[in-house]
Amino acid sequence: MKACVTTDTSFDLVLAAGLHPDDSARVASVLVKLGAPIVAEATANLHLFPELHPLLVQGGEQALKACQATNILRIGAVPSWRFWRDLENRPEVAVTSYSRAPFPGLARKENVTTHPLEALSDLKLTSSTFSQPNAISPDFEAFPLSEPAWMRHLLKALPAGSRVFLGNSLPIREWNLAMQVPAENVHFYANRGANGIDGLISTFLGVVASHTGESWLILGDLSALYDLAAPWIIEQMESRKLRIVIINNGGGKIFSRVASLRDLPDKAREVIENRHAMSFEPFAQLWGMHYRIASAPSELTELPAEPVIIEIRPDAAQTESFWAAWQGVTR
Numbered sequence: 001m002k003a004c005v006t007t008d009t010s011f012d013l014v015l016a017a018g019l020h021p022d023d024s025a026r027v028a029s030v031l032v033k034l035g036a037p038i039v040a041e042a043t044a045n046l047h048l049f050p051e052l053h054p055l056l057v058q059g060g061e062q063a064l065k066a067c068q069a070t071n072i073l074r075i076g077a078v079p080s081w082r083f084w085r086d087l088e089n090r091p092e093v094a095v096t097s098y099s100r101a102p103f104p105g106l107a108r109k110e111n112v113t114t115h116p117l118e119a120l121s122d123l124k125l126t127s128s129t130f131s132q133p134n135a136i137s138p139d140f141e142a143f144p145l146s147e148p149a150w151m152r153h154l155l156k157a158l159p160a161g162s163r164v165f166l167g168n169s170l171p172i173r174e175w176n177l178a179m180q181v182p183a184e185n186v187h188f189y190a191n192r193g194a195n196g197i198d199g200l201i202s203t204f205l206g207v208v209a210s211h212t213g214e215s216w217l218i219l220g221d222l223s224a225l226y227d228l229a230a231p232w233i234i235e236q237m238e239s240r241k242l243r244i245v246i247i248n249n250g251g252g253k254i255f256s257r258v259a260s261l262r263d264l265p266d267k268a269r270e271v272i273e274n275r276h277a278m279s280f281e282p283f284a285q286l287w288g289m290h291y292r293i294a295s296a297p298s299e300l301t302e303l304p305a306e307p308v309i310i311e312i313r314p315d316a317a318q319t320e321s322f323w324a325a326w327q328g329v330t331r
């Protein structure tokens with residue numbers, strides 16, 4: 001991969017996350033003018049603008065490292081990449097943020113500035129030439145039933161006009177790695193943060209309450225268990241094509257990817273992850289929803305026109321192999 005170098009002092013990399021589609025429309029024209037490579041999370045909703053597609057860089061953490069950026073423009077929410085957190089200890093990398101929240105998202109003070117999102121249109125851009133990085137992508141096809149590959153299958157199964165809500169934990173990270181331009185007019189939303197698994201199903205139902213097209217929630221099993229009462233409201237909702245996809249990997253598997261926890265004895269990790277062997281079929285029955293366990297990507301299509309719980313149990317060995325092949329760069 002080539003470095004994302006510029007010929008002058010302008011921004012050499014854009015990091016984008018968490019933009020409402022109305023905001024992403026405002027941001028898009030500025031980014032086209034800038035012309036710098038963009039590493040966008042799904043929730044940045046920048047895929048909605050074809051003129052930006054040549055600038056969107058895939059490959060997640062690997063691509064971010066290879067860019068060797070020294071002057072970063074961050075737009076929207078605080079990015080979820082490990083790369084972003086590591087910027088904390090790299091004061092030589094300048095970070096300029098434009099965001100609806102007044103927080104820099106970094107604790108360091110040197111070389112960090114934060115502006116309101118509205119001020120982005122006042123940005124004076126100097127003309128630059130960028131070498132776009134070569135495409136870099138994990139080998140999803142080699143591990144088709146791994147958790148990240150399931151995100152790619154789900155992405156491909158989304159019909160045009162879908163609204164997609166991503167859960168707090170691994171689904172957000174894995175989706176961003178699997179992200180490609182989806183079908184037309186698909187909008188992404190997410191919950192993240194220290195209390196992020198609280199009320200995920202309820203939040204999703206609130207976001208899509210009046211959307212009459214397809215509405216998809218992708219969340220982890222513990223997050224689902226945390227909000228089992230949420231579907232009570234469904235019968236009062238206009239939105240009927242609700243697809244609640246539970247990635248059942250048997251616990252809070254994000255903790256198996258945290259470097260400081262990986263070397264603990266298995267017994268301790270079992271407790272931290274809250275491992276279990278529960279099925280979500282009785283959950284669907286409780287609320288009178290359709291239920292489907294998807295064991296192949298083909299089972300993500302021909303869904304009922306009514307609410308459905310789709311349970312996916314990724315192949316744990318394939319998931320391990322996937323991450324090993326991708327060199328564990330997200331740890």
Ligand SMILES: Cc1ncc(C[n+]2csc(CCOP(=O)(O)OP(=O)(O)O)c2C)c(N)n1
Nearest residue numbers: 169170195196197220221222223252253254
């Ligand atoms: C209310 C609340 N309690 C605890 C946490 C800490 N936490 C973050 S991720 C996570 C586990 C989530 O497990 P799961 O939904 O199964 O997703 P996975 O990690 O397997 O992707 C927990 C407990 C949180 N984010 N919110």
